[in-house]
Amino acid sequence: MSKFSDIIGRDSLTLVDFYADWCGPCKTMAPVLDQLKAHYGDRLTVLKINIDN
Secondary structure, rough: OOHHHHHHHOEEEEEEEEEEEHHOOOOHHHHHHHHHHHHHOOOEEEEEEEEOO
16 A cells, blocks of 8 residues: 555645545545546546545
8 A cells, every 4th residue: 555645746636535434425426536537547546535444
């Protein structure tokens, strides 16, 4: 697993999603974030961090 600072310190864009499995809005955003990752894959890193773990 990469260090957080290494990932966000890259030259490419990084979107950090702090989520929880019980969070309704987080569940709604999950497919949108997956689409962003698929569309911008080589230019965007989507990092998901579960706040309960």
